[in-house]
Amino acid sequence: MMGVLRAEILKAVTLAGVRHTLIAGAVIPALLTWFNARAALRGWQTGTDGWTTQDLAQIGVTESLLAAAALAAVGVMLVSSEYRELSVDQGGGYERVTTALAIPRRGPGLAAKMLVALLLMVPVAVTTNLLSTAVALWILEPAGIGWDRERIAGMLAGCWYMIATGLLGASVTTVLRSGLVPMVYLVVNNTLFSPGFLLTRLTAAAWYLPDTSLIGLVVARMDDPHQPTKVVSGLVAAGWLVVVMAVAWVLERRRPV
Amino acid sequence: MIDIDQLTWTLRGRTILDHVSFRAAPRRVTGFVGPNGAGKSSTLRVLLGLQTPTSGEATISKRRYRDFGRPLDHIGASLGGAGAHPSRRAVDHLGWVAASHGYGRARVHEVLEQVGLAHAAKARVRTFSLGMAQRLGIATALLGDPEVLVLDEPINGLDPEGIRWIRTLVRRRADDGGTVLLSSHVMAELATVADDLVVISGGRVRASGTVSEVVAGHGGLEEAFFALTTEEGR
Numbered sequence: 001m002m003g004v005l006r007a008e009i010l011k012a013v014t015l016a017g018v019r020h021t022l023i024a025g026a027v028i029p030a031l032l033t034w035f036n037a038r039a040a041l042r043g044w045q046t047g048t049d050g051w052t053t054q055d056l057a058q059i060g061v062t063e064s065l066l067a068a069a070a071l072a073a074v075g076v077m078l079v080s081s082e083y084r085e086l087s088v089d090q091g092g093g094y095e096r097v098t099t100a101l102a103i104p105r106r107g108p109g110l111a112a113k114m115l116v117a118l119l120l121m122v123p124v125a126v127t128t129n130l131l132s133t134a135v136a137l138w139i140l141e142p143a144g145i146g147w148d149r150e151r152i153a154g155m156l157a158g159c160w161y162m163i164a165t166g167l168l169g170a171s172v173t174t175v176l177r178s179g180l181v182p183m184v185y186l187v188v189n190n191t192l193f194s195p196g197f198l199l200t201r202l203t204a205a206a207w208y209l210p211d212t213s214l215i216g217l218v219v220a221r222m223d224d225p226h227q228p229t230k231v232v233s234g235l236v237a238a239g240w241l242v243v244v245m246a247v248a249w250v251l252e253r254r255r256p257v
Numbered sequence: 258m259i260d261i262d263q264l265t266w267t268l269r270g271r272t273i274l275d276h277v278s279f280r281a282a283p284r285r286v287t288g289f290v291g292p293n294g295a296g297k298s299s300t301l302r303v304l305l306g307l308q309t310p311t312s313g314e315a316t317i318s319k320r321r322y323r324d325f326g327r328p329l330d331h332i333g334a335s336l337g338g339a340g341a342h343p344s345r346r347a348v349d350h351l352g353w354v355a356a357s358h359g360y361g362r363a364r365v366h367e368v369l370e371q372v373g374l375a376h377a378a379k380a381r382v383r384t385f386s387l388g389m390a391q392r393l394g395i396a397t398a399l400l401g402d403p404e405v406l407v408l409d410e411p412i413n414g415l416d417p418e419g420i421r422w423i424r425t426l427v428r429r430r431a432d433d434g435g436t437v438l439l440s441s442h443v444m445a446e447l448a449t450v451a452d453d454l455v456v457i458s459g460g461r462v463r464a465s466g467t468v469s470e471v472v473a474g475h476g477g478l479e480e481a482f483f484a485l486t487t488e489e490g491r
Contacts, residue, residue: 015345086382091387101329104322256307257308
């Protein structure tokens with residue numbers, strides 16, 4: 001099993017796309033926080049643009065959540081890279097076959113890949129949260145914004161949100177054997193708009209969909225009596241992750257390579 | 258020893274492999290020949306655990322591929338092409354495969370040297386020619402210095418020097434006691450290196466035996482190939 005883990009780690013870190021996306025996910029939210037915090041503080045101090053201390057308290061939180069898009073992309077890439085084909089002129093073929101030959105027991109192979117995904121995503125999630133928060137609090141200190149229980153709880157929820165999004169990307173890509181749909185959906189979901197979140201306007205059940213339950217971890221309390229608590233959202237998200245991973249496990253062990 | 262025993266595989270009502278049986282013995286190079294779509298690659302995929310057959314068995318040293326804890330120690334396989342991610346460097350591709358079995362970095366450089374790719378170790382696989390990609394696939398197969406080699410269409414894309422290199426490699430492997438199973442759709446090329454031939458067509462073994470046994474009764478290699486693998490010939 002150690003050999004399998006070593007192999008999966010090397011596969012991940014020798015892909016430039018994975019490395020660059022992890023770094024971007026850790027650093028870019030902090031940069032955005034820096035710009036936004038400075039602009040927000042100016043607005044608050046001059047009384048323009050309607051900035052309140054409540055709005056200032058969100059600086060750093062919203063930006064760090066963008067790292068979820070990066071981790072979704074990493075999760076998808078870790079799996080979809082196995083199916084990226086060489087050109088016909090080069091004889092075609094893809095890495096998944098080599099993986100199956102070197103690691104014929106597919107269950108442990110998949111478990112190792114998910115574990116490596118987790119090992120890569122946790123430091124990025126923690127770093128981006130801490131960095132964005134530190135930058136925000138440093139710049140917004142004149143407005144009296146500081147550490148409090150709510151911010152710490154928000155950071156923990158944010159970490160789980162990012163990691164779960166990344167693992168969901170990896171699991172769905174394993175099921176579909178293609179990264180296109182999960183990549184587009186998860187990145188749009190974490191940057192532009194969430195189809196699941198829009199559906200909550202039509203039906204309360206939409207709060208319990210995989211992507212909406214993730215968003216429920218980090219979105220502020222709204223005027224919707226059906227909105228579950230963050231703890232419930234977190235548990236539903238974990239449940240969905242277990243279901244998708246179980247489906248991926250069963251399929252990977254039975255399907256031809 | 259490779260044993261293929263009554264291998265049958267049907268997919269959506271179509272018979273891909275029809276009771277395929279043959280043996281590849283140690284100290285022999287066994288050529289597995291047939292036209293495109295005959296079932297060569299399908300047979301090898303079943304042998305290497307990539308595909309589950311409908312019935313029958315394919316074993317290496319009496320074990321299924323998936324039952325080997327460290328398969329690369331015993332079996333080296335190249336299924337056409339490099340089997341690598343286009344953006345990865347050759348040395349990194351071999352590096353992760355080697356790490357899966359605890360082989361050191363030195364071994365990676367050894368096999369790159371052996372296949373003539375030492376100069377391209379740090380090049381990305383997407384820059385490789387067809388011949389270089391084939392060599393990388395063979396390098397992967399050689400990492401564990403296995404006693405069994407399974408090579409699917411290894412001469413595709415190789416220049417005459419490369420073809421001669423493959424011939425020397427497989428001959429030396431067999432002479433050292435190893436088992437070599439080599440597939441191709443070019444019978445003439447296989448016959449120059451193989452001790453035994455297995456001819457497959459339409460998912461069925463049409464003939465097997467030594468090269469001279471398979472060719473006997475036909476005018477030559479080409480005649481034997483067409484006689485055994487085409488409807489008109491049969």
